[in-house]
Amino acid sequence: MSDSVLLQILPFVVLFLVHQFVLAPWLRGKRWPYLGATLLLLGLFACWCFFLKERPVPPRIPQGQEPPQWAPAPPPEEEPENAPRPIRPEWQELFMGILIIAGSQGLLAIRQVKRNERKMQELKAESLSRQLESLRYQINPHFFMNTLNNIQSLILTDPDKAAEAVGEFSKLMRIVLYEGSEPTIPLSRELDYLQHYLSLMRLRYPQDIVIEADFPKECGDAVVPPLLMASFAENAFKHGISYTEESFIKLAVFLDGSRVTFQCTNTRHPGRDDTQHGLGMENIRKRLSLLYGSDYQLRIDEQAGLYGVMLDIPQKPVLSVESV
Numbered sequence: 001m002s003d004s005v006l007l008q009i010l011p012f013v014v015l016f017l018v019h020q021f022v023l024a025p026w027l028r029g030k031r032w033p034y035l036g037a038t039l040l041l042l043g044l045f046a047c048w049c050f051f052l053k054e055r056p057v058p059p060r061i062p063q064g065q066e067p068p069q070w071a072p073a074p075p076p077e078e079e080p081e082n083a084p085r086p087i088r089p090e091w092q093e094l095f096m097g098i099l100i101i102a103g104s105q106g107l108l109a110i111r112q113v114k115r116n117e118r119k120m121q122e123l124k125a126e127s128l129s130r131q132l133e134s135l136r137y138q139i140n141p142h143f144f145m146n147t148l149n150n151i152q153s154l155i156l157t158d159p160d161k162a163a164e165a166v167g168e169f170s171k172l173m174r175i176v177l178y179e180g181s182e183p184t185i186p187l188s189r190e191l192d193y194l195q196h197y198l199s200l201m202r203l204r205y206p207q208d209i210v211i212e213a214d215f216p217k218e219c220g221d222a223v224v225p226p227l228l229m230a231s232f233a234e235n236a237f238k239h240g241i242s243y244t245e246e247s248f249i250k251l252a253v254f255l256d257g258s259r260v261t262f263q264c265t266n267t268r269h270p271g272r273d274d275t276q277h278g279l280g281m282e283n284i285r286k287r288l289s290l291l292y293g294s295d296y297q298l299r300i301d302e303q304a305g306l307y308g309v310m311l312d313i314p315q316k317p318v319l320s321v322e323s324v
Contacts (some may be wrong), residue, residue, distance in 0.1 A: 001091055006252070012097065012118075015041065015100055019105075023107050024104070042101065045097045049093045049097075050093050072133040098116050122243045140304075147169060147200050151203070156246070171198045182226055182316060185223060185224065186222070186223055187222040187315075191253065193227065193230050195215070197230060197233060201249075205237075205241060206243070210249070215253070216253060220314070223316065224313065225291060228287070229262050232309045233251055233264060236249050236307070240268060247269075248267055249264075249266045250264070252264075257314070259312055259313070260315055262310070263311075264308065264309045267305060268305050269305075298312075
C-alpha cells in the first residue's frame with residue numbers, strides 16, 4: 001500500500017480511535033458533554049475534508065492545443081434539466097466519517113450489553129444466597145416464635161387484632177419468599193414489607209419503646225434492592241432495643257429528584273454484642289456495587305448510645321442503562 005493511500009485513510013482511522021478510546025470512555029454517562037465533544041470532533045473532521053485535504057488538480061491544456069488521446073472527453077455543453085448532480089467528494093467523506101462514529105457507538109453498545117449480561121449473571125448467582133440469608137437473619141426462629149406467641153395471646157384478648165396480625169404476617173412472608181430473589185423490586189413493595197414488619201414488632205415490644213416511620217406516600221417508579229432497607233431495620237431491633245432502658249427505632253425514606261435516601265437511627269446500649277451488626281456489611285456493599293457501580297453512598301454513624309445508617313442510591317440501577 002503506497003504512502004499516499006495511507007495518508008488518505010489515516011484521518012478516518014484517527015476519527016475512530018479518538019471516539020472509541022478517548023471520548024466514549026472519558027465522558028461515559030455524561031450525555032451533553034459527550035454530544036458536544038462528538039460534534040466538535042466531526043467539525044474538525046469536516047474542516048479536514050473541505051479545507052485541509054489536498055486534492056489532485058487536472059492539468060491545464062494550453063489554448064489552441066489538442067487534448068491528448070488519454071484525456072477524458074469534455075462534458076457535453078448542455079445537460080438534461082433533471083440530471084442528478086454528482087455528490088462532491090467532501091460530502092462523501094464527511095458522511096463516511098459520520099458512519100464511522102455510528103459504528104463505533106454500536107461497538108460500545110455491544111460491549112455494554114455484554115458487561116450487563118455478566119453483571120446480571122453475578123446477581124442471579126448471588127440472589128439464592130441472599131434469599132437464604134434473608135430467611136436466616138430477618139425471619140429467624142426467634143422472630144417466628146415471638147410473633148406467633150403474641151398472636152396466640154391476642155386471640156384470647158382481641159380476636160379482631162389477632163386476625164389483623166395474621167394478615168400482616170402472611171403479607172410479610174409472601175414478599176420474602178416470592179420477591180426476595182429479584183435484583184430489584186419497586187420501592188413501594190419494600191416499604192410495604194417495612195410497614196408489615198413494624199406492625200409485628202409493635203406487637204412484640206412494649207408500648208413505651210418508640211417506633212417511628214416516615215415514608216413517602218407516592219414512590220413513582222423507583223426501585224431498590226429487595227429487603228435491603230429491611231435488613232437494617234431488623235438489625236436495629238436486634239441490637240437497639242432494651243426492656244430496661246429507654247429505646248427507640250426511627251426509620252425514614254426520602255425521594256429527592258432521581259435519588260432515594262434511607263435513614264435508620266436507633267439507640268445503642270452498652271454491653272450489647274455488636275460484632276454482627278450490619279448483617280454482613282461487605283455483602284451489602286457488594287450488592288450495591290453490582291447494581292449502582294460507584295453511584296451510591298452508605299454511611300454508618302456510631303456514637304455513644306446511638307447508631308445510625310444512611311443509604312443514598314439512584315431511583316434506577318445503572319446496571320441496565322448506561323449512557324454512551
